[in-house]
Amino acid sequence: MTDQPTAPGQPEDGQPDGHVDTVKPDPAWAAVPRVADISGTHDAPLAAAAPGDQNAHAPRRRRLRRGQLVGIIAGSTAVVLLAVAGLVGYSVGSTSHAPERQVEAFLDDLSAGHVDDALADAGIRPTKSDVLLTDAAYATASGRVTGYRIAGVERSGDTATVGVYLTQSGRRVPATFTLEQVGTDWGVFPRWELRAPTLGAVDLVVKGPPRTAVEVAGQRTRTDSSGAVTLQALPGTYDVAVDGGKWFSAKAATARVLGFGVTGSSPVSMTASLTAAGTQAATAAVDAWVDGCIASTETAPSGCSFYAYGENPANTYTNQKWTLDTRPTVQVDGWLTKGWMVTTSSFGSATFTAAFTGPAGTGTATAGPINVNASGYVTGFSDTGATFVSAIGNGSSDTGS
Template identity: 65%
Template sequence: MTDQHEPDGWGAVPTVDAISGTRDAPLEGTAPAPRPRRRLGRRGLVGLVAGGAVIVLLAVTGVVGYSIGTAEHSADRPVRAFLDDLTAGRVDDAVEAAGIERDKGDVLLTDAAYAKATGRVTGYRIAATRDDGDTATVTAYLKQDGRDVSSTFTLDKTGTEWGVFPVWKLQAPALGSVDVRVQGPSGAKVTVGGQAVTTSKDGTAELTALPGTYAVALDGGKWFAADASTATVSGFGDEVSTPVSMTTKLTAAGEQSAKAAVDAWVNGCIASTEASPKGCSFYAYGEDPAYTYTNQKWTLDTRPAVSVGGWVSSGWLVTTTTFGRATFTADISGPGGVGTATAGPMNVNASGYITGFTDQGATFRSAIGNGSSDTGT
């Protein structure tokens, strides 16, 4: 059979099968012809490059993810969150996040109270972080009233996240306090940072406070007053403000009421029908038991003059500048008949203390005589 294309001259051309069939062995002493290398197509090359890129990308992503995770779980993160809330005035959030315990007496640990303070924390920078395994310490510099105030925070490791990153919990930082001492009666009304408080029996008030400067003022009503002051708490760590000592002085109305209380005390002593009035600075003695005394009375010849000074441990000091004079008389009857007994005139000393005020006025306590704890209003 002949190829139908023989007349064209292509009949002797080997078929494709003949060309791709078994090759003859090379001539002896001749090296085999090198097998041509197969070139990668563009698609194959792109596939390899893409595969390598994926591996590199996964590695880079892992490193970046680990770095981000480490940063987000750093021990300083809870400290930053706490200080961010504080600088923004979110006291309630800051106190809750830090686990700071407070009760109804902590009137300065509120958003409203802190908003009225000056010299608050307006910024911060983290200076150092130390990780000791289960605990960590963070040192920060607080920007307060134009100064850098160092404060140290402690954190506890409470576990891990994804079994890799530590979880830190901020220990409640030690808070400072505003310490106020009123040289005046116990139970005095004071405002600290706009918040009303009452002093204790020893005339003091101590309030837990965040870093800042707080205005301190005394509310003595119309009876007494004191110069306003301020108290500053710097940073954290049991910082106690320089104690604010408020020395009270009587107003004109207070001094007038004080002298009226002294007069009332004198009047009460003069009104007594006893030879030795209880709680008074004068008395008569030498009564004869053989006689009966009736119609006993005191007569005030002259009233004592007094001055009211500053506060001492027992009250505002009352000093007698001029003694008063009083006389005692009584009708007597006995073996010798009837008559009148007289004692005096004798000094009336009105020295003592104004211990406080009520709505009705001052309370006076005598420092002389046989009843120094008695009062007169």
């Protein structure tokens, strides 16, 4: 046999001799941990490296577990969603805090007829005399605000101006509202407050007695001493009527208020005319005045249009009296500054008589006939009738005295 070199650790004859030498591992592999030790998974044992394999000693990349990968993806998605939500929230917050939102709230309530809410939106506090600033009054108005369109918004510091076109009676009516910034919400969004807009007004003049009762949109009030009344009003058209009871009336009218601002409605002028009952009462008042003058025992009755004169200072007069010979005829005309004018169509006549005693003896003194002028004014009415005031002083236009 040819001798062959034996491998280290083998008997010379190539057969085990009962003693096995341990083959020492390559020291380079001692530093490489197992996959199972570092990943917690049970990978298959490492296969023996093929001779000449360059990657045999390269460390394996650590693979991410599925839970870790899902967590990373979910976290990234949450960050993106939070960013989107933040942008959306800021956009929504900015929109809801825009100054025109306050104007829209005011006009929405007004268009719906919610006057109390609209006035609260605008910071308007009606007084007792503001009889038109109620839900009930506005409900009876026609030509109200039925819609609107925001035309533009301008900001200057803490002030914003909102231009609006109101829809009223089918036409566009411009209006401007001013707002002031009064703080912020969450320190980010400006908080705006609507400055109370200047309201329009119903301007009414009644050519009739002072403090005449009138009804505007079904609400009762009175004119002042000059016969005028001004009522704050929201945009709309209001029915106006004079309430003169049974004595006088006036043709019904309407007052139209367009938009907002210092300009009121075109002044509504109403002339009071006497009813049949009013004319009869006026004539009765003139007759009562004449009768009062005739009932006087004075030679110059106070407030009357006639008088007697020519007394002899040496005589003593008694049983003085006036007698109405003919009652004057009068005509009641329209209202003037002082009242319904009463003109005398034909004079009446009166006679004055008195008994006298004097140096010449006793007798009866007579004056007349004297014209009785009943011109003047009917200034008003009460429950008992009309009030007449003479326009003629004592004897200023009399003849034949």
